[in-house]
Amino acid sequence: MSEWQTYAERRWAGKRVQRLEDPAMLTGATRYVTDIALPRMLELAFVRSHAPNARIVSIDLESPLAVEGVHAVLGPADLADVQPTVDIVHLDAALKTPRFTLPGDRVRYVGEPVAAVLARDRYAAEDGADAVTVELEPLDDAEPIHDDIPDGRYFHQMATHGEVDAAFARAAHTIRRRLHAQRVVTAPMETCGIVADYDAATGELTCYLSTQQPHLARAALAAAVGLPVSDVRIICPAMGGGFGGKEVVLPEYLCAAVAAIRLHRPVRWVEDRSEALTAGAHGKETEAELEAALDADGRILAMRSRFLSDTGAYSSGIGAYVEFMVGAFTVPGLYDLGGYAYDTGGVVTHKAPISPFRGVGMTTSQTLREVLLDDAARTLGVDRMELRRRNMVADGPWRTVLGEEYEPGSWRTAFERALELIDYEGFLVHQAAAREHKARPPRLLGIGVSPFVEAAGIGSAGGAGGLPGGSHDNATVAIDLSGHITVALPTFSHGQGHRTTAAQLVADMFGVAPEDVRVIDGDTARTPFGMGTFGSRSGVFIAGTVNAAGVRVRDKLLRVAEILLEAAHEDLELVDGAVGVRGVPDRRIRLAALAGAAHFAPHVRAELGDPTLTATAFFDPPRPTHSNGTIAATVEVDPDTGAVAIERIVVVEDCGTMVNPMIVEGQIRGGVAQGIGLALLERYVYDESGQPQTTTLAEYLVPRATDLPPIEIEHIETPSENGTGGIKGMAEGPASATPAALACAVLDAIAPYGDEIDALPLRPETIAHALAGAGR
Amino acid sequence: MTAISVTVNGVAHEQDVPPRLLLADLLRDRLGLTGTKIGCAMGACGACTVLLDGEPVRACLMFAVQADGRSVRTVEDLAAPDGGLDPLQAALQAHHGLQCGYCTPGMLMAITPLLDSGRPLDAETVREAIAGNLCRCTGYETIVEAVVEASRP
Numbered sequence A: 001m002s003e004w005q006t007y008a009e010r011r012w013a014g015k016r017v018q019r020l021e022d023p024a025m026l027t028g029a030t031r032y033v034t035d036i037a038l039p040r041m042l043e044l045a046f047v048r049s050h051a052p053n054a055r056i057v058s059i060d061l062e063s064p065l066a067v068e069g070v071h072a073v074l075g076p077a078d079l080a081d082v083q084p085t086v087d088i089v090h091l092d093a094a095l096k097t098p099r100f101t102l103p104g105d106r107v108r109y110v111g112e113p114v115a116a117v118l119a120r121d122r123y124a125a126e127d128g129a130d131a132v133t134v135e136l137e138p139l140d141d142a143e144p145i146h147d148d149i150p151d152g153r154y155f156h157q158m159a160t161h162g163e164v165d166a167a168f169a170r171a172a173h174t175i176r177r178r179l180h181a182q183r184v185v186t187a188p189m190e191t192c193g194i195v196a197d198y199d200a201a202t203g204e205l206t207c208y209l210s211t212q213q214p215h216l217a218r219a220a221l222a223a224a225v226g227l228p229v230s231d232v233r234i235i236c237p238a239m240g241g242g243f244g245g246k247e248v249v250l251p252e253y254l255c256a257a258v259a260a261i262r263l264h265r266p267v268r269w270v271e272d273r274s275e276a277l278t279a280g281a282h283g284k285e286t287e288a289e290l291e292a293a294l295d296a297d298g299r300i301l302a303m304r305s306r307f308l309s310d311t312g313a314y315s316s317g318i319g320a321y322v323e324f325m326v327g328a329f330t331v332p333g334l335y336d337l338g339g340y341a342y343d344t345g346g347v348v349t350h351k352a353p354i355s356p357f358r359g360v361g362m363t364t365s366q367t368l369r370e371v372l373l374d375d376a377a378r379t380l381g382v383d384r385m386e387l388r389r390r391n392m393v394a395d396g397p398w399r400t401v402l403g404e405e406y407e408p409g410s411w412r413t414a415f416e417r418a419l420e421l422i423d424y425e426g427f428l429v430h431q432a433a434a435r436e437h438k439a440r441p442p443r444l445l446g447i448g449v450s451p452f453v454e455a456a457g458i459g460s461a462g463g464a465g466g467l468p469g470g471s472h473d474n475a476t477v478a479i480d481l482s483g484h485i486t487v488a489l490p491t492f493s494h495g496q497g498h499r500t501t502a503a504q505l506v507a508d509m510f511g512v513a514p515e516d517v518r519v520i521d522g523d524t525a526r527t528p529f530g531m532g533t534f535g536s537r538s539g540v541f542i543a544g545t546v547n548a549a550g551v552r553v554r555d556k557l558l559r560v561a562e563i564l565l566e567a568a569h570e571d572l573e574l575v576d577g578a579v580g581v582r583g584v585p586d587r588r589i590r591l592a593a594l595a596g597a598a599h600f601a602p603h604v605r606a607e608l609g610d611p612t613l614t615a616t617a618f619f620d621p622p623r624p625t626h627s628n629g630t631i632a633a634t635v636e637v638d639p640d641t642g643a644v645a646i647e648r649i650v651v652v653e654d655c656g657t658m659v660n661p662m663i664v665e666g667q668i669r670g671g672v673a674q675g676i677g678l679a680l681l682e683r684y685v686y687d688e689s690g691q692p693q694t695t696t697l698a699e700y701l702v703p704r705a706t707d708l709p710p711i712e713i714e715h716i717e718t719p720s721e722n723g724t725g726g727i728k729g730m731a732e733g734p735a736s737a738t739p740a741a742l743a744c745a746v747l748d749a750i751a752p753y754g755d756e757i758d759a760l761p762l763r764p765e766t767i768a769h770a771l772a773g774a775g776r
Numbered sequence B: 001m002t003a004i005s006v007t008v009n010g011v012a013h014e015q016d017v018p019p020r021l022l023l024a025d026l027l028r029d030r031l032g033l034t035g036t037k038i039g040c041a042m043g044a045c046g047a048c049t050v051l052l053d054g055e056p057v058r059a060c061l062m063f064a065v066q067a068d069g070r071s072v073r074t075v076e077d078l079a080a081p082d083g084g085l086d087p088l089q090a091a092l093q094a095h096h097g098l099q100c101g102y103c104t105p106g107m108l109m110a111i112t113p114l115l116d117s118g119r120p121l122d123a124e125t126v127r128e129a130i131a132g133n134l135c136r137c138t139g140y141e142t143i144v145e146a147v148v149e150a151s152r153p
Helices: A022-026 A122-131 A165-170 A214-225 A251-263 A273-279 A321-329 A362-380 A384-391 A411-422 A424-437 A498-510 A538-565 A591-600 A602-608 A661-681 A733-749 A764-773 B023-030 B087-094 B104-116 B123-129 B141-151
Strands: A042-048 A054-060 A070-074 A113-119 A133-138 A153-162 A173-181 A193-199 A204-209 A232-235 A267-270 A286-294 A300-310 A339-347 A444-456 A473-479 A485-488 A517-520 A572-575 A578-581 A584-590 A614-619 A625-637 A644-654 A712-715 B002-008 B011-017 B049-052 B055-058 B071-073
Touching: A022 B087, A022 B104, A042 A122, A042 A251, A042 A273, A054 A113, A070 A122, A070 A251, A113 A122, A113 A251, A153 A321, A165 A286, A165 A300, A173 A362, A193 A251, A204 A214, A204 A251, A214 A232, A214 A251, A251 A267, A286 A321, A286 A362, A300 A321, A300 A362, A321 A339, A321 A362, A362 A384, A362 A444, A362 A733, A384 A411, A384 A444, A411 A424, A411 A444, A411 A625, A411 A644, A411 A712, A424 A444, A444 A733, A473 A538, A473 A591, A485 A498, A498 A517, A498 A538, A538 A572, A538 A578, A538 A584, A538 A591, A538 A602, A538 A614, A578 A591, A584 A591, A591 A602, A625 A733, A644 A661, A644 A733, A661 A712, A661 A733, A661 B141, B011 B023, B049 B104, B055 B104, B087 B104, B087 B141, B104 B123, B104 B141, B123 B141
Parallel strands: A042 A267, A204 A232, A300 A339, A485 A517, A644 A712, B002 B071
Antiparallel strands: A042 A113, A054 A133, A070 A113, A153 A339, A173 A286, A193 A204, A193 A267, A286 A300, A444 A625, A473 A485, A473 A614, A572 A578, A578 A584, A625 A644, B002 B011, B049 B055, B049 B071
């Protein structure tokens, strides 16, 4: 399973090949959904709720029709036959939160769409939306948000693995920490959007859509509007970032699709930034608590955790399950816990619905666990890294207390290497001197270290954080009559450079250059079925599917060459776009000639049977891959303002065999940057009445160039046992582990003055307040 | 409607525009130059940065009528007519200074005037210069490296 079967020579895989995607992006030629304009297209703007919890008394849908340029208005009654959507999670005792595309009875959060205005352009559509009057009557917050869920808690699960209560009873020390992981926003630079185009002649609906999962979006959209899946085509021309927030089929999309079908005109809706921040892809908000039982030597006997995610008004898509389930399941991390008990679940509130966001669940569990281990070390008077060494599992395979099977990794090696690179011991000396010096004001220096493991490329048998569900893909490899190679992928690249990565792999299989391989993704009509891009899965699935399909095409191509060259299979080689006989330079045939012969040469046809040089192959990894690494950070905290200056960030990362180290490093840097945002800057704020307070990018702080330090990266390659070619998935681990490194570093810096901080982000005022409270 | 004449990437255009039409929408919807992206429509992200008489401006913060009689340059004008990348574009590719590509046109237009001086730039200067352009993918470091390299003679 793990062997890459198809290349004799690694000419391209493993190299820092420049991206094939870049020239089009750099010249403005790349088209995103917002750049698609069709003849007769209408623009759609939504009327949204300004109240968090209210009964809809009336909606005036007539007035906007008098506005110049307005073509039509849709209200709840017009969308009543669209099936309400529910989340896609199938777990016992999970309560559903059905969501109507435009709810007719009540609104549940500020920004919930209640009507749609279609006009000749966005200006007129917004004029029309302004002309709609919605009369709302506030509802009592004691009323349930969904009738079937009186206490708002739609899912709750508890489990105990190994010995827990007895371990706590005999523990020499018990340490407890709570953490409020704040609500954040995915905030890709391109917002969500759709252009829906219905062909009344064929009954087919084409949607240009900004989605990470073209095939799943196709199925969900078809079901909701009542079309066979085969009558819906999803095209993602290009996507300006997703980060998990573009996995959900939004009610706005259904509205646009229905409007296109009803009006027989193309309809475009592009979310504006204020819509994205008010009612778009929020993420992560979770209240969590962790408790550890340790023996007198600092060995962890058991842990208990509690996670409760604030899901917002609806559990949609995979909902907040990936927060509270993955959070609870990833508490063990790289540590040997004798026993572990968790209590996890989600609750609905009058806020925008939560969607997945890079590092789902793990940012919370990792931060909480690593901060707690630092607490434990301080309590026991043991060095913080020494406490980790006493509990960290050895390099190699590991079965966690939850029964999760880690494939071999460089857990301890990466950890120790990160300590070396950041000069942990030297920093402690430096820090002690600064503390000793008693400068006025004092210098507050801190160091934090966050070793992580990331399950990635999870297949059907993976059990992602206890969530059941299929995860498998197909890819098609084809050689056309001109000898050109095409690869069709159901994953969707939106910054990760899949086209380059896939082309590198295929180039080595067929003896061509990456730029000779055309990679197609983001179109359900041109790609075979697969789950899309999320959960650090694409590298693993692309390698698995492309290898399996490529082998078949390559074998057939070599069979044609055997016939034409009258040579044995083992004497043939694929070099420079041709098949040749090894050691005989003049006996070679170009791919185009081989493809031509396969189709038209009678003696080849007679032997070959089916002439097509095409194969579609399926891949579902037997077990997840596990990448790992350690992030170490040093900071200095300003004692007066509480501002955190990051001095250094070191990342040691092991994602198995790398196809393109440049792209891997891009994912690491981007992940760390988002982790820094989460740790220090970003928070979505509602006031007490449920009104959002951070609805622009001036208030919601995405990290800027001046907020981020250089990131030092070193690689280790422990090949995967489960991913084809030794490839492990990656891209979320660094995002997940960075907040922990920074939280540990900041709490270390202020440790002499107490560390009463139990919420992210660590903003200056929070830190200054904690220092002031400690009498600094 | 107001009649305006504006030169975009060296080509003169006469347009009748409503007074409230944004420069970004003039470029994108009327002239088909969709390389200029809108990220926030309130001047906070820099994705729509274009050059107005050589100076970087936010095309989402300007009305088209304000460009009357002036000259606009967009991302479509940077590469050579044969598609060859300019030194900054090539440096961004070489350093992996872009991922999803959505902030890239604005980033390019914000940086381009900086390089016109011909002075070598250091990393700190570059970070300050692009602090008004948001990128959610790269963490900026590879963009900074690319610009520093492109600024060297």
